[in-house]
Structures are given as C-alpha cells and as structure tokens.
Amino acid sequence: MGRIMTERRVVAAAIQGVIVTALVIGGTTPAFAAKPSGHGGGGTATPTGNDVSYPQCGKSLPASPAFGIVGVTGGLANDLNQCFGPSSSYPSYTESELYWAVADSVGGTSQPKTSLYVNTADPGNVYNGTVIADWPTSGSTPYGSCNTTNVTLTSGTYTVGANSNACAWQYGYNKATQDASWLGSAATAINSQSPPVTVSGTAATYPWWLDVETANTWQSDTAMNVADLQGMIAGLQAAGAAKVGAYSTSSQWDTITGGTSSASGSLWQIPDWIPGAQNLSGAEANCQQVSFTGGMVTVTQWFSRPYDSDYAC
Numbered sequence: 001m002g003r004i005m006t007e008r009r010v011v012a013a014a015i016q017g018v019i020v021t022a023l024v025i026g027g028t029t030p031a032f033a034a035k036p037s038g039h040g041g042g043g044t045a046t047p048t049g050n051d052v053s054y055p056q057c058g059k060s061l062p063a064s065p066a067f068g069i070v071g072v073t074g075g076l077a078n079d080l081n082q083c084f085g086p087s088s089s090y091p092s093y094t095e096s097e098l099y100w101a102v103a104d105s106v107g108g109t110s111q112p113k114t115s116l117y118v119n120t121a122d123p124g125n126v127y128n129g130t131v132i133a134d135w136p137t138s139g140s141t142p143y144g145s146c147n148t149t150n151v152t153l154t155s156g157t158y159t160v161g162a163n164s165n166a167c168a169w170q171y172g173y174n175k176a177t178q179d180a181s182w183l184g185s186a187a188t189a190i191n192s193q194s195p196p197v198t199v200s201g202t203a204a205t206y207p208w209w210l211d212v213e214t215a216n217t218w219q220s221d222t223a224m225n226v227a228d229l230q231g232m233i234a235g236l237q238a239a240g241a242a243k244v245g246a247y248s249t250s251s252q253w254d255t256i257t258g259g260t261s262s263a264s265g266s267l268w269q270i271p272d273w274i275p276g277a278q279n280l281s282g283a284e285a286n287c288q289q290v291s292f293t294g295g296m297v298t299v300t301q302w303f304s305r306p307y308d309s310d311y312a313c
Helices: 097-104 165-191 222-238 250-257 262-267 280-286
Strands: 048-052 068-071 114-119 148-153 156-161 208-211 244-247 272-277 297-302 308-312
Touching (some): 048 097, 068 097, 097 114, 097 165, 156 165, 165 222, 222 244, 222 250, 222 262, 244 297, 272 280, 280 297, 280 308
Parallel strands (some): 048 068, 114 208, 208 244, 244 272, 272 297
Antiparallel strands (some): 048 308, 148 156
16 A cells, blocks of 8 residues: 555654654455456556555556555545645646546556545544644544543643543544545646546545554544544545445454444444565465455555555455
8 A cells, every 4th residue: 555554654752733643542345337348557468556645656557457455645634645645745737646547547447547545543532742733622422422521741731632432433434534635635736737538536435445544543432533534425425425335454454443334323334455475376375365344455555665465356
C-alpha cells in the first residue's frame, strides 16, 4: 500500500489535529465484478495491479497496471497525500497518483480500474498530554450525542469532546467526509488542466478501502474503535460511496476491533484486502485466507520495490 506496512511516518506530537502514529492499545467490495480475463500489471497475463501513496510522490509509477489503488491520505487519518491530486509541490496532473490510476490502468480483472484507500485512527481527545484539535465536541450519532467534558493537563484545563463511542463515531464520520472532499478537490484540479482523460470527483465512482493498522493511534477500548470505523463507513456512504472494504490482517483487525461479528453492524462482512505476501504466488495463496470481517477476501498484496503489487482474487 505504497509500503503501508513498512514506511509509516513516526510523529512526536499531536498538535493542530495531527495524529501521531503510535499504538495506544493496552500495551495491517467484493469486487465487485467477474473473474479476470487476462490483463495484468506491466502487461503480464496475471490479474495484478499496484497501490501507491505518498512514498511514491515524484517517482515513476507502474506502466499499464490492471488496476491501481491510490492513497488519499498521507499516512495519517487527517493528512492529505500531496501527490493524490495536483499540489504546490507536484502541480501537474501528470504527477497525480489519482490521474495515474484512472488513465493508465487497463482493467480486465475482478477489480475496478481505480480504487481509493484512506488511513484510519481513533486518537481520543488527548494524546501524550496534548489535546487532539480535531476531536469532535458535538454530533448526533447512532451512539447518542457527542458531548463535551473537561480534561486537566499540565498545560491547563480544556473543554474537549468526550472519549465516548458517540464522539469516536463522529470523528470517523468527519474524517471520511474530509476524504471525500479531498477527492472532489483533486479531480477538479486535474480536470482544470484539460488532461486527455477526465477524472471523476464523485465518491460513488470508486470502491474505498479503510487502512486499519496498529501502526496508527487506537484506543484500548475496542468499542470506541469499532464506532470510529463505523463512522467512517457512514461518512463515505453519505458522500455516495457504495463499496467500502478493509485493508488489514486478522491479528491487527482483532486487536483494534476486538474481532468482527454480526453485532459489529456495518463492519460485518465487508470485503478484505490482505497484505503480507512476499511474492505473487504468496498473494495468490492468501486469497484462501479466512476473512477477518466475515466477508470475502477480494484483493491481496505482496511487497515489491519501488511500489507494492496487488492480486485480484
């Protein structure tokens, strides 16, 4: 996932809503069509694609993958990938990873040509003695109202949103809404340059994957984490997304959520994208893993350089 599992940034503070990438836990859709017909990454006869994100900014991207999966976020749940669409550092549409996936993917597999993924996290209202600036203080949610509380830190007393299922759900919803907005802005910036291929900025156009890894910040309260992820799904669905899955492993998913069951609501039986293989044959074999969500394994990933590769199950 643009080396999701191995190139995570480590941030020392959580100021102005920047979520640090440290674990707080006590102590990685369906696709959505038919079987492959023969195209593959790099022109092979294998149903393979690639995923890219901020580590690939400014680098050459794979030629003619069967499908491309692009990171909207930049390693943190509230941080934009500067190569997702044109930016001040990468101003041309030809440098946009979103444009690459839309324009260069050739199709021919069970996966759509372009999918998106977003980082997830549940930092709570305070991390490492610092208030999380974008933790919500209000909102009407399936868990009731997100309300405020007071916390006293060495730097003073602050009114913040509670560490509750309701505020966690609202946080996830807000992050997903922001992700969908970033998609719209990226597509607008690309299309304003009159590229040969027009890029859709509508969330419904793409399947979305939630990157759920212990490298990001989570609570020891798994119910809060579940609420956060449910809020993300609800936010994406409100933006129009019809297909949402999860990128993780059974171990990480169970640590973060406590394990998925029918009681987990919208997390139950969503499709899985499973990493961990070292080569194509390992990725093919991982299609037979038991789904950590109770759904279907539809994509698997193997590590390669300079970008990771993916197999359409």
